[in-house]
Amino acid sequence: MSRIHKFVEDLAKARKTPKEIKTMVDTAFEVNSIYQSQIYRISALVKAGKDSSDKRSTNGRRKVRTDDFFEAVRVYVEADRRVTMEELAIKFETSINTIFHVLHDDLGLSIKSARWIPKMLTEDHKMKRVRCTQAFLKLNFELGFVFLDKIVTMDETSVPFFAPESKRGSSQWLPKGSNPPLKFKCQESRKKQMVLSFFDNCGVIFQDYLPMRTSVTAAVFKDVTNMFLKKFKEKRPEMAKRDWYFHFDNAPCHTANSTKEFLAKRRSRSSIIHPTLLTLPPQTSSTSPL
DSSP states (O other), X not given: OOHHHHHHHHHHXXXXXXXXHHHHHHXXXXXXXXXXXXXXXXXXXHHTTOOOOOOTTSOOSOOOOOHHXXXXXXXXXXXXXXXXXXXXXXXXXXXXXXXXHIIIIISOOOOOOOOOOSOOOOHHHHHHHHHHHHHHHHHHHHHGGGGGGGEEEEEEEEEESOOOOOTTTTOOOOOTTOOOOOOOOOOOOOOEEEEEEEEETTEEEEEEEOOTTXXXXXXXXXXXXXXXXXXXXXXXXXXXXXXXXXXXXXXXXXXXXXXXXXXXXXXXXXXXXXXXXXXXXXXXXXXXXX
């Protein structure tokens, strides 16, 4: 409590009027050291018998960041990991800045976005991948790095028709003051075309573009593979005469029974690497080794 506030309080208890108190305060202290409104407020509190002490020396703000508050926020966040700081501020009737410091500084939390993964693997899937990888490493250990030269891998992908040129890609070196080059605006299209590509560590061996609105089925895969085998003998004649390994992923068109029978008939001069055909050594994961 300040000296002036205590002085005013004592005068009010002595039944002095606010005007008299103001005159005496200005005489004892500096002029206008306290507002008349403050004197009226103190006098009214003293007359009503209420606490008129000066609370400005202590922090009048409610202390929010307590252990109980930390625990309440922690429980609420654990119940809903996607809750926002705005929602927490409304829930606990405090500021977003306070919630930020509680989450980051007191609870040691940080916001993290979900990471995209190709598939949610089960323990059985993981064990299959381990066995396939071990078989692949065994072959690589027995044959050396030459083993990688014997692998032909394939994959399907969709090529969009809408591939606009970027602003940086269209830039040209021109004389100063000349007009910039022009390019026409492209209308966005959702059209896509499936492409099947066969390649090894030396480059692309064969590519086939399917007709529009054609998906890759087991029948399509077999037809394209037949075309690839003919082109393979032309572009890799020495490799075709020796043992080589055909690698692809476990898409439904690759794991169909008709596809397995088709590949089994042609295994006389080639070995098949496939993550799901575990009875057909060697085996590997569905990722390309090249």
